[in-house]
Amino acid sequence: MASSLQKCCQDSVRIHSGPPALYQLKLKRANLDRRSDQQSKLRRFTYGQQNPKYPTKTILLVGATGSGKSTLINALVNFVMGVKFEDKMWFEIVADESDRAQSESQTSEISVYEIFGFEGKTVPFSLTIIDTPGYGDTRGIKYDDINSKKLQELFGVLSGRTEIDAVGFVMKATENRLDERMSYIFNSVTSLFGKNMEENIVMMFTFSDGSEPTSALRALKDANIKCATDEDGDPAYFLFNNRQKEKRQAGKAAEKAAKFAFETSEEGLEEFTDCLERSEPQSLTSTVQVMMERKQLTMCIQDIKELKTSPAGQMQNIVHSFRHLQVTPGEKMFHLLDEALCIIEHLEEIALNVDSVSTFIHLDFLIENMKENVEFKASNHGALQKLERIKNRMNKPNQAGAVYYKLRR
Missing domain, CATH: 1.20.1050 (Glutathione S-transferase Yfyf (Class Pi); Chain A, domain 2)
Structure with missing residues (x-):
């Protein structure tokens, strides 16, 4: 195990011994709306100390409730930290949706996660992730309207942070039909942005088995979603598996399956961060x-x-x-x-x-x-x-x- 990961273990709370051993990273919290911890809807969580000689890349994650944004955030953090399958450990900065009650996962808080101190491990930059509440909230449309209001408020209080490097539209790779709810979610998410953001919006497919998400891509094309595209004109996308922290079972077959799941996400994260490094940041003004x-x-x-x-x-x-x-x-x-x-x-x-x-x-x-x-x-x-x-x-x-x-x- 690398010494940097040993230090991370010391800076964390161990949840269980695994494998993989699961740790909750200790973060510094600031309430950007200056409310109490119980009332705040705009929170910033920071790990590590910023080094001004490294650039920061900012990602805004949007998607439906239950799309796997929390798991993806944790996967991004572990990738930046340099965690490998052989390390048999996993770090979290946010609890997965599956670990929380429905009432807890359907919140209206916006969280900003700043990750410093791992520049050069796998990427040459520090990372800021903006996590938004899921769209299509079962409690009603009014909670989706809050998203836009809170994002607007967030962009107002993040002094000096007037650009976004990428918007990750998170959806399940298993989505196979464009029903009224998904049509509404697609429309609502893209309705947030100015025209200049189109080439910086990428699809992030979760719960993937590594194969091309044909049905989900067809749904996107049917909805005429405006986002970055590949050379064939199809939506630019990356694949992620959501099983990295699952307890590994004994036996060669189980080990092989667990490693495949880990490597599917690792490959998607490598491709995404390469894309992120090349991306031109876009102003939030429009x-x-x-x-x-x-x-x-x-x-x-x-x-x-x-x-x-x-x-x-x-x-x-x-x-x-x-x-x-x-x-x-x-x-x-x-x-x-x-x-x-x-x-x-x-x-x-x-x-x-x-x-x-x-x-x-x-x-x-x-x-x-x-x-x-x-x-x-x-x-x-x-x-x-x-x-x-x-x-x-x-x-x-x-x-x-x-x-x-x-x-x-």
């Missing part, structure tokens, strides 16, 4: 703009609904509240419709996913209200046709995702 615009569109739609449903007495209050600005409810409606149209047009320019479910679900409502507003129609020639075109270009997977959203909302 991604933050996309998140802000989507949030503003939702607020704008809510204001229109409130304006339409306000009783006569409340309507008088609305008129009174804008009297100093000489704004009537009709003028307010005109302004809100115009604002919604401008937001959608801006998202068409900057968003990676211009066919986001978060926009699609509002189109019928906006079209109906624009038709009713004679003044708006007269001064915005082509607006209705533009929204109709956006609505009609939505493919079947995205429409299915919208159905899932409406049912789960």
Whole structure:
């Protein structure tokens, strides 16, 4: 065993003796939102001491609940540490989903993991991993909406960290059909980003047996997911097995199976970190703009609904509240419709996913209200046709995702 791994064992809590022996690394914690440990939704965990002479690569992991993100994070850390199959040990910085109760695994916290001190073992850089809550939360859509809000907040508090080197879209290699839930998850994840992130989004297939994930790749292509591609135009992907920490059974066959599982992930991690080393970091500026615009569109739609449903007495209050600005409810409606149209047009320019479910679900409502507003129609020639075109270009997977959203909302 390398001396560096011996030191890691000393800096850890042994969970069981294995093999492989399982250790929980001791991390320094900081709550980035300055809340208590019980209330914080933005946490940073650090292992080791940063050496400024080495660059840091930042990875953002996104995916469905139960896709294996936690196991993948631990695998990345062990690979960077230089852990080999023969070492018969495994380190964790985050508990696997399988080790936690469902209520514990479905959380809304975003965690940032910083790993320092292993530069030169297997990669020439330190590692920062941003772990997001899983999409498709069984508790409802509102928990998915929290993801975007918390990510936006995170990017605001990570001073000096304005770039991402890779976005890892984590999904099971065994996914074999594009149902409404998966369509919604694909759409929601890609709706987070600006156009500049496309070439930095890669697929990370977990629970892999080492073979090509044909069905999962077909689902991605059917959904027209925008991500990095290989020379054949297929989504760029890496394979990982989730069995590295499983207790090894006696016998040659069991040993062979365990080694194959370990090496499948090791090969995928080597390919991924090679890709990570070559990747050009991308600014988060447009991604933050996309998140802000989507949030503003939702607020704008809510204001229109409130304006339409306000009783006569409340309507008088609305008129009174804008009297100093000489704004009537009709003028307010005109302004809100115009604002919604401008937001959608801006998202068409900057968003990676211009066919986001978060926009699609509002189109019928906006079209109906624009038709009713004679003044708006007269001064915005082509607006209705533009929204109709956006609505009609939505493919079947995205429409299915919208159905899932409406049912789960």
